[in-house]
Amino acid sequence: MKILVCISNVPDTTTKVKLTDDNKQIDNAGVQWIINPWDELALTRAIELKEDSSNTIDEVCVVNVGLNQSDATLRKALAIGADKAIRIDAEPLDAYFVAGQIAAYVKENPFDIVLSGIESSDYNGSSVGGMLSEFMDCPAISSMTKLDVENENIIIHRAIPGGKQILELKPPFIGIVQKGITNEPRIPAMRGIMMARKKPLEVVAAVELDSLSHIVEFELPKAKASCQMIAADQLEELVHLLKSEAKVL
Amino acid sequence: MSVIAFAKNWEGKFKKSTYELVSYAKDLASRLNTQTLILSIGEVDESELNKLAQYGADKIISVDDSRLNILSSRIYAEVISQVVNKEGASYVILSDNNSGKAISPRLSVKLKAGLAAAVLDVPKSLDPFIIKKRVFSGKAFAYVQIDSEKKILTLSKNSFGIVENPAVLNIERFTPELADDIFKIKVNSVEKADDKMILADADIVVSAGRGMKAAENWQPVEDLSSVLGAATACSRPVSDDGWRGHEEHVGQTGKVIAPNLYFAIGISGAIQHVAGINRSKCIVAINTDPEAPIFSIADYGVVGDAMTVLPKLTEIIRSGE
Ligand SMILES: Cc1cc2nc3c(=O)[nH]c(=O)nc-3n(C[C@H](O)[C@H](O)[C@H](O)COP(=O)(O)OP(=O)(O)OC[C@H]3O[C@@H](n4cnc5c(N)ncnc54)[C@H](O)[C@@H]3O)c2cc1C
Numbered sequence: 001m002k003i004l005v006c007i008s009n010v011p012d013t014t015t016k017v018k019l020t021d022d023n024k025q026i027d028n029a030g031v032q033w034i035i036n037p038w039d040e041l042a043l044t045r046a047i048e049l050k051e052d053s054s055n056t057i058d059e060v061c062v063v064n065v066g067l068n069q070s071d072a073t074l075r076k077a078l079a080i081g082a083d084k085a086i087r088i089d090a091e092p093l094d095a096y097f098v099a100g101q102i103a104a105y106v107k108e109n110p111f112d113i114v115l116s117g118i119e120s121s122d123y124n125g126s127s128v129g130g131m132l133s134e135f136m137d138c139p140a141i142s143s144m145t146k147l148d149v150e151n152e153n154i155i156i157h158r159a160i161p162g163g164k165q166i167l168e169l170k171p172p173f174i175g176i177v178q179k180g181i182t183n184e185p186r187i188p189a190m191r192g193i194m195m196a197r198k199k200p201l202e203v204v205a206a207v208e209l210d211s212l213s214h215i216v217e218f219e220l221p222k223a224k225a226s227c228q229m230i231a232a233d234q235l236e237e238l239v240h241l242l243k244s245e246a247k248v249l
Numbered sequence: 250m251s252v253i254a255f256a257k258n259w260e261g262k263f264k265k266s267t268y269e270l271v272s273y274a275k276d277l278a279s280r281l282n283t284q285t286l287i288l289s290i291g292e293v294d295e296s297e298l299n300k301l302a303q304y305g306a307d308k309i310i311s312v313d314d315s316r317l318n319i320l321s322s323r324i325y326a327e328v329i330s331q332v333v334n335k336e337g338a339s340y341v342i343l344s345d346n347n348s349g350k351a352i353s354p355r356l357s358v359k360l361k362a363g364l365a366a367a368v369l370d371v372p373k374s375l376d377p378f379i380i381k382k383r384v385f386s387g388k389a390f391a392y393v394q395i396d397s398e399k400k401i402l403t404l405s406k407n408s409f410g411i412v413e414n415p416a417v418l419n420i421e422r423f424t425p426e427l428a429d430d431i432f433k434i435k436v437n438s439v440e441k442a443d444d445k446m447i448l449a450d451a452d453i454v455v456s457a458g459r460g461m462k463a464a465e466n467w468q469p470v471e472d473l474s475s476v477l478g479a480a481t482a483c484s485r486p487v488s489d490d491g492w493r494g495h496e497e498h499v500g501q502t503g504k505v506i507a508p509n510l511y512f513a514i515g516i517s518g519a520i521q522h523v524a525g526i527n528r529s530k531c532i533v534a535i536n537t538d539p540e541a542p543i544f545s546i547a548d549y550g551v552v553g554d555a556m557t558v559l560p561k562l563t564e565i566i567r568s569g570e
């Protein structure tokens with residue numbers, strides 16, 4: 001079986017967001033780009049499954065819709081252990097556009113399991129995985145916290161409010177990955193980095209597709225008023241303020 | 250032209266977030282001079298549906314089919330799209346919770362309707378339709394313009410509020426056409442945690458971090474949480490080390506929550522942690538280190554050892570009840 005992991009190329013999570021002077025764009029000067037944290041977990045799990053010889057996963061590919069600034073991130077995914085990277089060469093206009101592009105690729109190049117993250121840490125859409133499943137007309141498992149493959153059966157845990165569901169299904173399907181799917185994201189080792197140079201990074205042309213939305217402007221949050229400090233021996237005062245000033249108790 | 254909101258039920262009951270959703274839908278419909286339609290899927294009593302009318306539902310469309318008591322994003326998106334097409338609605342609104350997040354992207358593709366996820370406010374402009382949402386996990390906001398004719402929004406919790414607006418109860422039953430083979434994922438079992446407060450629903454959240462030092466030290470956190478009727482949460486290293494379950498992890502890579510009151514106890518306030526809690530209405534930080542970054546985003550701060558502060562605080566609240 002083949003697994004495809006969707007990779008969103010995002011600013012490092014410690015990045016301080018800056019805007020251009022007209023507030024129309026994010027100022028990306030000096031930004032470090034990383035694999036979106038959930039995608040990194042999804043990729044790690046996919047590689048773990050491939051390494052475990054008791055199942056039938058034999059190939060793990062990664063895909064990104066983006067311009068060539070994503071290449072370094074895709075190389076990192078190869079260094080972590082993906083066999084092949086695909087970059088669909090287009091500006092990721094909105095989630096609909098991204099999902100439509102990936103769906104078009106998967107129609108031509110079928111995969112048994114497609115994994116996406118629960119959201120990208122930049123535009124917080126939580127949409128691409130679900131949209132992909134609709135484009136591909138197959139089931140999507142949201143909030144997936146465990147993924148095991150037993151022969152042709154897939155066993156999945158999914159977080160639901162106040163508990164979890166245990167599901168069984170057959171491919172193809174889309175798994176939308178939540179934390180828990182694996183313990184730690186894998187980091188590239190020296191050997192992996194060397195090997196990654198020889199692995200294929202295929203650039204494919206985008207298909208004709210309209211986006212449905214676009215961002216017109218950004219805004220930064222207002223600075224928070226300063227914190228009111230209460231002495232550790234005056235906790236009655238804290239409770240009083242929470243009741244009468246903040247009105248949250 | 251009308252506005253349709255999808256009112257999800259939990260075992261036949263609605264939650265406060267549903268009332269907020271209906272209030273928001275009513276507000277949007279008034280701005281657009283159109284009707285507010287509310288769609289309920291699965292078995293729900295009339296008395297429960299009546300509650301939705303209190304927030305301004307002109308018509309409640311009920312798809313009362315027991316096969317639909319279990320949520321499937323695929324089937325629900327199909328049912329909602331049939332209703333949208335039948336009513337000729339232009340706006341679909343869902344709550345930004347697990348089910349809204351799962352259904353809305355499918356619906357977007359089905360209806361070719363642009364989706365703005367986790368919106369925070371009423372639209373900035375109606376034509377073109379521009380609306381505010383959080384991006385970069387709350388480090389910035391974006392104004393998104395939806396260009397398609399039909400539009401889908403998911404509403405962030407606690408971003409609009411609940412507004413009463415009583416309307417006459419008007420229920421219409423609808424029977425969707427569903428192919429049998431759509432019901433095909435096999436659910437082997439469902440495990441429910443005990444009846445603890447669900448983090449996403451909680452008005453008060455008591456959250457603790459590595460400053461608690463060890464899993465055995467959580468009793469004071471549990472005690473404060475229980476006296477407040479709150480949910481418990483934790484920082485990422487705490488769940489990574491297995492001191493607490495993953496379902497409690499909040500932050501950039503965990504749950505994003507927006508309670509009225511958030512206690513950050515022994516949590517340093519790393520940017521990735523703050524990303525999950527910065528929409529809390531009020532933040533109280535308790536930390537031994539007066540320089541901890543958490544104080545720069547907190548409303549109230551106490552410098553002190555959690556192991557002594559928490560029992561005292563719990564006692565004061567308990568005796569004040
Ligand atoms: C990609 C990425 C994603 C991440 N996502 C998340 C996320 O989603 N959520 C998250 O939480 N973190 C996340 N992190 C980790 C984050 O960077 C921090 O490491 C983490 O939040 C720190 O947890 P903490 O505050 O519990 O621990 P620490 O940073 O160790 O802080 C402990 C605090 O406790 C205080 N303390 C010590 N003793 C006491 C005492 N007796 N009483 C009171 N206070 C005391 C200390 O002064 C300190 O401020 C992420 C990191 C990365 C790289």
Ligand SMILES: Nc1ncnc2c1ncn2[C@@H]1O[C@H](COP(=O)(O)O)[C@@H](O)[C@H]1O
Pocket residue numbers: 005006007008009036038039063064065066092095098115116117118119120121123124125126127128129
């Ligand atoms: N440009 C992209 N290319 C490939 N995958 C993406 C892209 N953007 C988002 N994704 C995938 O979709 C998930 C959810 O992203 P989003 O809908 O943008 O929040 C991410 O975790 C990725 O797995």
